[in-house]
Amino acid sequence: MAATLKDVAARAGVSVATASRAFQRPDMVGARSLERVRRAADEVGYIPNSAARALISGRRGVYGVVVPDLENPFFPAVLKGAQARAHHHGVQLLLADAEESPEGERSLVRTLAGQVDGVVLCSSRMDEEALLEAASLTRITLVNRVRPGMTGVFADPVPGIPAAVRHLHRMGHRRLGYVGGPATSRSDSARRTALEEVCREVGIDLLDVGHFEPGVEGGRRGAEELLLTDATAVVVYNDLMALALIDRLKGFGVSVPEDLSVVGWDDIPFASLLTPGLSTVQVPRYDMGALAVDLLVAAGEPEREDEGGEGRAIGLPTQFVPRASTARLAREV
Amino acid sequence: MAATLKDVAARAGVSVATASRAFQRPDMVGARSLERVRRAADEVGYIPNSAARALISGRRGVYGVVVPDLENPFFPAVLKGAQARAHHHGVQLLLADAEESPEGERSLVRTLAGQVDGVVLCSSRMDEEALLEAASLTRITLVNRVRPGMTGVFADPVPGIPAAVRHLHRMGHRRLGYVGGPATSRSDSARRTALEEVCREVGIDLLDVGHFEPGVEGGRRGAEELLLTDATAVVVYNDLMALALIDRLKGFGVSVPEDLSVVGWDDIPFASLLTPGLSTVQVPRYDMGALAVDLLVAAGEPEREDEGGEGRAIGLPTQFVPRASTARLAREV
DNA sequence: CGCACGAATGTATACGATTGCAGACCAATG
DNA sequence: CATTGGTCTGCAATCGTATACATTCGTGCG
Structure with a gap:
């Protein structure tokens, strides 16, 4: 159906070899042939067959990205960053949603392995063994997780926290x-470590409210537990939880920031939309995605394999963004 | 590097043809050979090369999905639905973010065309001409847009509105x-049409506040314009705008729903999180993505091309979800 | 016992593009 | 004029898999 290089060559009156070179190494082709090939290609609407190219070059020009849940507002920005760099490298991204399941991640990596040159694993919850298996199947770059010996990108709590x-x-x-x-x-x-250190340093009591699921429900439960302490401010594991927490507090008649100050983590798009705007630690999601792809692509180009992050985890700095959810106490709870 | 079918065949002591058939047509292979091939494949960790397969079969087993902006909370659910069905069909999805630009969409379709069996175009803003070009390059299914003669999926304002x-x-x-x-x-x-019709029917004055950009800024401006009318309730183009509108109203001292009732469109995840929870028309985003992929895949399998939606736009019903942003007036503005 | 037939397997080719190698051609040089 | 060198082009092999066709083998039946 679609035009092949053969068609182009025939129309241009040259061999397929010349036609191919007209695209790959234009300097090796005579001006006359070059022109004719280009025109012919235009006329028949030639689009190179990526499969054939991949077969011969060994590179597919496609990288996989596995995220635990696309609807988690953390990931779209990561994907955008990844996408931007992929485009820059002339490469495509295969998206896969693991639906929150480590087993899902595992099987996705297995199927992706045969079709991509590498995989960006975001916030993976796979166990060590599965991670090793993944790394044996294809090149892996971790986002938001570190494992010694594996290439990765993560958000450094410093200096944001x-x-x-x-x-x-x-x-x-x-x-x-x-x-x-x-x-x-x-x-x-x-x-936690970063919090403890700086709290000790400036002289603040750090109260551990506990561990919670990183979703809306976790935030609600966090609010309930929080009210059992006498904290006047709270740092929450992520923005989604922080928003849910604020909402739940409101249900108890506790308002933010008058009665309590709240700091989130991530700076998801909605954080600034709400009233009160959420003070939060901004995570460079876009840059993380971008860097992850850069590392993956660089790892596939042996000539400059020494570019840096090979097998190392790179921490990107976070930044505190003060908004309306943090303030001096207006009244004691 | 990676094991090929040849390696498997050698290890199993059979020809590549037999090895291939062991996977494609197991019934054509003797039990003994089948067993040996399977074991050999396991031992060397054989993963079929998708490029070679695509080359010979003509099908790449990959479909593209183009969205105008991944960070728009409308799309992740669409992608999840698409993803789920893609997985079901044993097919992968290539993700592309057009960064809000029709020209970007156009060039993405061009590059994707050579690598995929079809493209799902979400909320495309391409002009007619570009759309036709896209359709000439590869199989296209539209989401959230209709064009006569093209396959598509959209949200029917009825019965939600x-x-x-x-x-x-x-x-x-x-x-x-x-x-x-x-x-x-x-x-x-x-x-608009759906609104006019039902307003006439039940006896409500419909006041056109105007056209706005579908983002946060548009919602804010919408709030300002809205206050120039004497409406006591408002339907907003989408949830994102509705939330921004509510926030902006709050800035004017107008509170929802006491002074004004607000209805959104989409039911994005955050719509229910906020206080007040946003009353909205729920769009079956997940189903739209799922159906789009189904249609695309079905169109690629000639034997059942008559499955339905070929060249037609299918409307999926919407549903009104009442929450806290709509109520009887507590006081007149 | 021989023939025919089906099952199982191997041989060879094709898919589309890339690229090493060699040939063709031209110009410049001795 | 022969030789060299360089430029441009074509031939043919190749990537990994799938499959049409040919071949082999065993089996059942006449």
Whole structure:
């Protein structure tokens, strides 16, 4: 159906070899032939067959991206960043949603492995063994997870968390709650560590509210637990939970920021839309996606394999964005 | 690097043809050989090369999905639906973000055309000509847009819009504003038509507030324009705008739903999270994505090309979801 | 016992593009 | 004029898989 290089060559009156070179190495082709091939290609609407190209070159020009849940507002920006760099590298992205299941991730990597040059694994919840299997099947770059020996990109709690805590301290807060994420999450413990350190430094009591599921329900439950403490401010594992928490607090007649200050994590698009605007630690999602693709593509080009991140995890700095959900106490709860 | 069918065949002591058949037509292969091939494949970790397969079969097993903006909360659910059906059909999805630009869509379709068996175009803003070009390059299914002769899936304002209007009428509202989307948008005019019809029927004054950009800024401006009318309720082009509108109204001291009732469109995930929960017309995004992929895949399988939607646009019913943003007036503005 | 037939397997070719190699052609040089 | 060198072009092999066709083998029946 579609025109092939053979058709173009025939129409231009040259061999397929010349036609091919007209695109790949125009300098190797005579001006006359070049012109004729180009015109012929235009006329028949020639589009190179990527499958044939991939077969001979060994590179498919396609990378997979696996996310646990597309509807989680964290990921679209990651994808956009990835997409932008993919486009820049002349490469395509195969999207896969694991539907929150580690087993799903695993099987997705298996099927993707045969069709892509590498996979970006976002916020993977696979266990170590599955991760190793994945790495043996195809090139892997982790986003939002670190594993020694594997290439990855993650958000460094510093300087965002320290800045947030100092901000709260300046606002007069001395008792800070932390509504955490899943106990198994590395990023949760990294954030905890950063919090502990800076709280000790500036002299704030850090109150552990516990571990919660990273969704709306977790945020609601976090609010309930939080009210059992005497914290005047709270840092929440992510924005989604923070918003749910604020909503739940409102149900208890506790309003933000008059009665309580709230800091989120991520800076999802909605964080600034709501009233009150959510103070949060901005995670460079776009850059994370972009860098992940860069690393993956670079790893596939041996000549400049020494570009950096090979097998290493790169931390991208976070930034505290103060908005209306943090303030000096208007009244004691 | 990776094991090929040849390796498997050698290890199993059979020819590549037999090895191939062991996977494609197991019934044509002796039990003994079948077993040996399977074991050999397992041992070397054989993964079929999709490029080679695509080359010979002519089908790539990959479909493209083009969205104008991934960060628009409308699309993730569409993608999830598409993804789910793609997985069901044993097919992959190539994701592309057009970054809000019709020209971007156009060039994406061009590049995708050579790598996929078809493209799902979501909420495309391409002009007619570009659309025709796209259709000439590859199989196209439209989502959220209709064009005679092209396969497509869209959200039918009925019964969602009539239900919403009747609900408002029952709440005592008699003057309803409509904050519309882009003037060029077909879905905007479809919604207008549905609104007019049901308003006439139940006896409500429909006040046209104008056309706005479908983002946060459009919603804010919509709020400002709305206050120039004496509407007591408003239907907004989409949830994102509705939320921004509510936020902006709050800035004017107008609160929802006490002073004004608001109905959105889409039912994006955040619509229910906020206080007040947004009353909205729920669009079956997931089903739209799913159906789009089904249609695309079906169109590629000639034997059952008569399955239905070929060249036709299919409307999926919407549903009104009442929440807290619609109520009887507590006080007159 | 021989023939025919079906099952199982192997051989060879095709898919479309790329590329090493060699040939054709021309100009410049000795 | 022969030789060299360079430019341009074509031939043919190749990537990994699928399949039409040919071949082999065993089996059942006449």
